[in-house]
Structure formats: C-alpha cells, structure tokens
Amino acid sequence: MAPSARMAMTRRVHPLVSLNPYQGNWTIKVRVTSKGNMRTYKNARGEGCVFNVELTDGDGTQIQATMFNEAAKKFYDRFELGKVYYISKGTLRVANKQFKTVQNDYEMTLNENSEVEEASDEAACIPETKFKFVPIDQLGPYVNSKDLVDVIGIVQSVSPTMSIRRKSNNETVPKRDIVVADETKKTVVVSLWNELATTVGQELQDIADKSPVVAIKSLKVGDFQGISLSTLGKSIVQVNPVISESKKLRNWYDSEGKETSMASVGSGLSPSTKSGGRSMYSDRVSLAHITSNPSLGEDKPAFFSIRAYISFIKPDQSMCVSQNEYNNEKRQRITVRATAPVDFAAESKFLLEEISKMRASQ
DNA sequence: CCCCCCCC
Numbered sequence: 225m226a227p228s229a230r231m232a233m234t235r236r237v238h239p240l241v242s243l244n245p246y247q248g249n250w251t252i253k254v255r256v257t258s259k260g261n262m263r264t265y266k267n268a269r270g271e272g273c274v275f276n277v278e279l280t281d282g283d284g285t286q287i288q289a290t291m292f293n294e295a296a297k298k299f300y301d302r303f304e305l306g307k308v309y310y311i312s313k314g315t316l317r318v319a320n321k322q323f324k325t326v327q328n329d330y331e332m333t334l335n336e337n338s339e340v341e342e343a344s345d346e347a348a349c350i351p352e353t354k355f356k357f358v359p360i361d362q363l364g365p366y367v368n369s370k371d372l373v374d375v376i377g378i379v380q381s382v383s384p385t386m387s388i389r390r391k392s393n394n395e396t397v398p399k400r401d402i403v404v405a406d407e408t409k410k411t412v413v414v415s416l417w418n419e420l421a422t423t424v425g426q427e428l429q430d431i432a433d434k435s436p437v438v439a440i441k442s443l444k445v446g447d448f449q450g451i452s453l454s455t456l457g458k459s460i461v462q463v464n465p466v467i468s469e470s471k472k473l474r475n476w477y478d479s480e481g482k483e484t485s486m487a488s489v490g491s492g493l494s495p496s497t498k499s500g501g502r503s504m505y506s507d508r509v510s511l512a513h514i515t516s517n518p519s520l521g522e523d524k525p526a527f528f529s530i531r532a533y534i535s536f537i538k539p540d541q542s543m544c545v546s547q548n549e550y551n552n553e554k555r556q557r558i559t560v561r562a563t564a565p566v567d568f569a570a571e572s573k574f575l576l577e578e579i580s581k582m583r584a585s586q
Numbered sequence: 587c588c589c590c591c592c593c594c
Contacts, residue, residue: 275588322589397592449594
C-alpha cells in the first residue's frame with residue numbers, strides 16, 4: 225500500500241478550521257495553492273533559509289505553512305504547486321496580522337520531523353488555484369497597497385529578458401516586461417521577475433504573435449508610469465488557462481479587441497492623480513499646500529496625504545503614529561495623524577524605533 | 587526564526 229493511502233486510512237483527516245496551537249495530533253489533506261521561493265536571510269536572530277506555501281483544504285480554508293533550514297531543504301522539492309498532500313506533525317502559532325497573506329488566525333510551521341505525503345491516488349475534491357480577476361481599468365485603488373491582485377489579459381508584447389541590478393545588494397535579477405490588455409480597452413505593463421522572466425516569460429515571447437491569454441495570480445500594483453504590475457515570489461502565471469474568463473477574453477479579442485485602439489491604464493495620470501483618483505493617496509498634496517494656506521482646517525478638519533522625508537521631530541508637539549510603512553532605502557512613507565495630546569515621548573520613541581528597524585532591515 | 591520581492 226502506498227504510504228499516503230496508509231496515512232489516510234490510519235488517521236482521520238482534520239479540516240483546517242479545526243486546527244489550533246494546543247492540539248498536535250492531526251492529519252490534514254491540502255492542496256498547495258501557492259509556493260514561494262527559497263529565500264536566505266540574515267539578521268540579529270541568526271541566519272538561514274526559509275520558504276512558505278499556502279495550503280487549501282476541501283472546505284476552501286487556507287493556511288500558510290513555513291519551513292526553515294533543514295525542513296526547508298527537505299520539503300522544497302517535495303511540495304509542488306497544485307498537488308495534494310497529507311500533512312501531519314506540524315505546529316501552529318498565532319499568525320502575525322501584519323504579514324498574513326491568507327484568511328486564518330494561525331500559521332503553520334513544519335520541521336524536519338513533519339510528515340508530508342503526496343496524495344497521488346486522489347481525485348481530491350479540493351479547489352484549484354482560484355483567481356479573483358481585477359479588470360485593468362479598476363487597478364487604481366490598489367496602487368502601492370499591500371493587497372495583491374489577479375489579472376487576466378491578452379499579451380500584446382513581450383520584452384527580451386533584462387538583467388536588473390538590485391540597489392540593495394548589487395545582485396542582478398532577470399526581468400521581462402509584458403504588456404497585457406483586457407476588455408476594458410486598457411493596457412498595463414507587467415514585470416515578470418526571476419524564473420518567471422526566464423521560463424514562462426520565454427514561452428510567452430515564443431508565442432507572442434498569437435496574442436496568448438495570460439492569467440496571473442498575486443501581483444503587486446505599483447505606480448511606475450501611473451500604474452504598473454510586478455510579480456512576487458508567490459505569483460502564479462498561467463498561459464492560455466482553461467477557464468471561462470480566458471475563453472471570453474479570447475472571443476472578445478478575436479472578434480473586436482484586436483482592431484480596437486487601447487490606451488495604457490496609467491497614461492495621462494499625473495503623480496497626484498495617478499490611479500484615477502481612487503488611490504489611497506489620491507488626496508496627496510505638497511507641503512507647500514499646507515504652509516501656504518494658513519486658514520486650512522480652520523472651520524472644518526482638512527484631510528490629505530503627504531509623502532515626505534522626516535528631517536526633524538519636534539519634541540513639543542502632539543502627534544500620533546497611525547501607520548508606518550517601509551517604502552525604500554531613500555524614502556519612508558509615514559502617515560501621521562494630528563490628534564489630541566498623547567504621550568509624545570512614547571510616540572516619538574516608537575516612531576524612531578520603527579525608522580531604525582526599517583533601516584536595519586535594508 | 588520569514589515578513590524581502592528588486593529597475594526604470
């Protein structure tokens with residue numbers, strides 16, 4: 225008997241929702257619906273390698289599982305995107321809200337003693353990768369947000385692979401840009417990074433003249449040239465996927481899309497109005513807007529966003545840090561909110577610690 | 587224990 229069948233018979237399969245940190249003896253049956261790259265890290269707590277998978281069970285419940293070092297090396301090749309596994313002997317802990325990518329209060333850690341068996345015999349009733357496509361003309365609200373998007377479109381062009389030098393550590397990374405269009409008659413540039421540039425990117429280049437459909441899960445939405453898309457380690461790229469949206473898009477393109485003139489979704493958007501005025505930063509102003517208008521906020525509160533460097537923190541003003549987000553090595557995006565008097569010493573200490581954390585993490 | 591996701 226195959227090990228996976230034995231495992232299935234000797235242990236009840238637990239639904240993912242029933243797992244918690246206090247009950248260790250379980251077996252789950254899950255599909256790998258996302259697989260991250262193997263990464264190495266080095267920080268104050270040590271160094272090592274790590275990778276994540278997202279797992280989905282028959283109820284559609286998802287959880288993120290993380291493997292470090294020996295476990296990462298042991299299971300990296302065993303876990304294949306889209307396959308179904310029996311897993312036991314993992315541990316659960318409360319998920320860090322700040323980083324969680326799936327809807328689950330817990331996250332799972334697998335160590336080298338965890339059991340991972342492919343359920344190869346199964347006609348498993350577990351959902352495949354599910355997309356939630358955002359039409360290209362609706363990408364605005366996602367610009368620079370933490371939320372990732374799925375996009376489907378017709379590939380209009382494919383660039384050669386480029387070698388990009390990463391500013392942070394001078395290493396080079398392969399990149400390829402593709403232009404994608406959809407029924408909203410808008411186009412957007414999608415940057416494919418790393419293996420996606422060299423593998424599926426090459427495949428797309430080879431068939432670019434056939435205007436293939438591409439469906440991409442988990443894209444980050446940036447603001448380069450108004451609106452831009454970029455793959456992450458966990459992104460999934462499917463060429464001519466067999467799904468209804470693909471067929472619909474193909475029909476549209478063949479019947480009228482290919483004759484239609486289409487504009488870049490980011491074109492004509494100035495930096496402050498990029499993303500069609502729907503971005504969380506669409507009310508962004510310059511500091512001059514505030515300093516040149518002494519009556520601003522006099523009769524009613526004024527709301528706006530700014531992006532600025534912190535050059536000095538005055539110790540005699542009340543402020544409250546409401547959000548504090550790392551942007552890049554030269555810029556920190558800090559959202560501060562003027563508010564009723566608070567413990568400024570504590571707030572400024574917090575703020576400064578956050579900034580030094582950001583710098584340390586570069 | 588990661589939590590980065592790159593470039594114009």
